[in-house]
């Protein structure tokens with residue numbers, strides 16, 4: 321009997337958006353209009369590369385300055401306890417599916433000493449190239465309503481299918497998220513599963529207008545999710 325917990329990252333595990341938070345490294349604590357102008361709907365990864373180029377070329381921002389600003393972002397209330405519980409329970413697997421990037425997520429998880437908890441992290445790959453941070457799209461997909469670089473439903477389906485092939489079938493899936501791009505994977509879940517939508521955020525609003533198969537629970541703190549894990553065992 322195994323439970324899979326799928327976490328989004330920004331505004332779910334951490335109480336901020338990592339991408340917009342690092343923009344505070346820009347002059348006057350923001351990125352200028354000429355960089356902002358490069359933003360196109362569904363093409364966030366390309367926009368972030370413009371932000372990283374600006375921060376490197378115009379502001380000489382170093383790796384340690386990124387680390388320092390990322391260290392300001394707190395875990396969302398209740399998530400330290402929630403993640404600790406998952407870590408101590410062999411019947412619960414967890415993964416992260418995020419539109420942030422590998423480097424930001426690894427820096428933050430290791431700061432909080434929880435790097436080893438997620439079995440896998442699915443996100444855009446990021447690395448420093450000649451001192452400048454560069455992010456590349458996670459994968460390609462043909463789902464029109466999802467951002468061009470990531471369909472979280474495709475990621476989740478491929479993970480569950482690969483596990484099935486290894487002989488591991490999850491009895492239940494919990495999906496914990498907040499954003500508009502969490503709706504697609506949420507709609508993939510079945511009657512027995514639970515979607516935990518953060519109160520007042522885009523996913524919560526979307527779920528008010530659209531019916532999905534899974535049960536929907538609204539959360540404000542990770543501590544409200546904990547009893548559902550305890551019930552599983």
Ligand SMILES: [Mg+2]
Pocket residue numbers: 328329330331332497498499
């Ligand atoms: Mg999010």
Ligand SMILES: [Zn+2]
Pocket residue numbers: 463465466470471472473474504505
């Ligand atoms: Zn999708």
